[in-house]
Amino acid sequence: MSSYVTRKTPGDTDWFVSDRFGMFIHWGLYSMPARHEWIKMRERITDEKYNKYFKYFNPDMFDAKDWARRAKEAGMKYAVLTTRHHEGFCMFDSKYTEYKVTNTPAGRDLVREYVDAFRAEGLKIGFYYSLLDWYHPDYTIDHNHPRRDDPDAEQQNEGRDMHKYAEYMRNQVTELLTNYGKIDILWFDFSFGKAANDKPWMQGKGKDDWEAEALIKTARDLQPDIIIDNRTGLEQDLWTPEQYQPQHWIKHPETGEYVVWEACQTFSGSWGYHRDESTWKSPEMLIQMLINTVSLGGNLLMNVGPTSRGYFDKRACDALEVYAEWMKYNSRSIYNCTMAEPEFKAPFGCRLTQSRDGSRLYIHLFDYPYKFLELEGFAGKVDYAQFLHDGSELLFREGDPGHFSEGQSRSGELLVINLPEVKPDVIVPVIELMLK
Numbered sequence: 001m002s003s004y005v006t007r008k009t010p011g012d013t014d015w016f017v018s019d020r021f022g023m024f025i026h027w028g029l030y031s032m033p034a035r036h037e038w039i040k041m042r043e044r045i046t047d048e049k050y051n052k053y054f055k056y057f058n059p060d061m062f063d064a065k066d067w068a069r070r071a072k073e074a075g076m077k078y079a080v081l082t083t084r085h086h087e088g089f090c091m092f093d094s095k096y097t098e099y100k101v102t103n104t105p106a107g108r109d110l111v112r113e114y115v116d117a118f119r120a121e122g123l124k125i126g127f128y129y130s131l132l133d134w135y136h137p138d139y140t141i142d143h144n145h146p147r148r149d150d151p152d153a154e155q156q157n158e159g160r161d162m163h164k165y166a167e168y169m170r171n172q173v174t175e176l177l178t179n180y181g182k183i184d185i186l187w188f189d190f191s192f193g194k195a196a197n198d199k200p201w202m203q204g205k206g207k208d209d210w211e212a213e214a215l216i217k218t219a220r221d222l223q224p225d226i227i228i229d230n231r232t233g234l235e236q237d238l239w240t241p242e243q244y245q246p247q248h249w250i251k252h253p254e255t256g257e258y259v260v261w262e263a264c265q266t267f268s269g270s271w272g273y274h275r276d277e278s279t280w281k282s283p284e285m286l287i288q289m290l291i292n293t294v295s296l297g298g299n300l301l302m303n304v305g306p307t308s309r310g311y312f313d314k315r316a317c318d319a320l321e322v323y324a325e326w327m328k329y330n331s332r333s334i335y336n337c338t339m340a341e342p343e344f345k346a347p348f349g350c351r352l353t354q355s356r357d358g359s360r361l362y363i364h365l366f367d368y369p370y371k372f373l374e375l376e377g378f379a380g381k382v383d384y385a386q387f388l389h390d391g392s393e394l395l396f397r398e399g400d401p402g403h404f405s406e407g408q409s410r411s412g413e414l415l416v417i418n419l420p421e422v423k424p425d426v427i428v429p430v431i432e433l434m435l436k
């Protein structure tokens, strides 16, 4: 069994740390301007102008079953959909606002269709719920708000009541966790401090502004096992490094315990659909990012930004296909796996994962070595070796590698695997070691 003990979580994370890989989906009115989900803030768009998107939002090609099938084929075991992003627009039928998808030409509850389709494919269901709201009349203007540079911005804040806004969030979280069956993840986003260039009257927003303890109590009273992230400013189940590749298993800042963590990443440089954004990750980056994350005991949440017509564009489908092709043959080195035990050191250019029951070790060949793979410290520990993708045996020997170099000096601990000179046609070939 894995020797790594992780910090206890309030929610049920057992399935989560086995499933390892999920789909993030950022979808909202911002899919229409198609130039980043923060477009309203970045371009200081007025409500009047932004309401054009509300007026015409109609994802006529939306097929949640197609999304779910693509996520499943890509090897994703759970999904997290933006039920409401910072723009404040609700992708679900809420009785607490008119600013919702059922009042647009779409005329239907898109969250409902997402839940039904992904649940039918056996994926766990997650909701992203923004703490920011650039539309709600009680949400005060801050340095992230589209109205932040209005000459009368400070005056616009007069009369706004964040307590009413916090109650609005509790009411909507109640709707989301009551009307859609069992929800497995609730993903809040995000708390922020006062910025150096804030105007004197501007403040950050954190747990007290969200009334986070009451918000989380509302969620847990309804769904006690739900997994909640850390972005309300209160530690819960998940630590959430974003657009960043940690180099170690994240530890609790006070206790030093390993924590349950999930890296969230985009295929390109935008969470929401961005027509003209070109920084799409290569197939190698996509696969290596997943392996890197699991090799450090984490989960990866990869994001798709659907078009306003309701489908995944070709670039997103191609990226999902990269995962589908690799996971079809190699998912055994991801699911139910975690960081390798300390006794196993990764050879140069490789990453290790190990099954949580300790029986199998996986060597991911990021750099394909010439003919041999030296494994120091593995002697006496391996019963059998094969390529994972095709189950073909890999012969190995222990002791002196016999290449006229240092000879017997390391023979006591060395295991050397013979590899084909030509790299198999797999983005990252994986060696599966059955341990003694």
Ligand code: GLC
Residues within 6 Å of the ligand: 026, 037, 038, 189, 190, 242, 264, 271
């Ligand atoms: C960042 C982005 C936000 C996105 C989130 C996902 O906070 O600003 O738009 O929803 O990352 O983690």
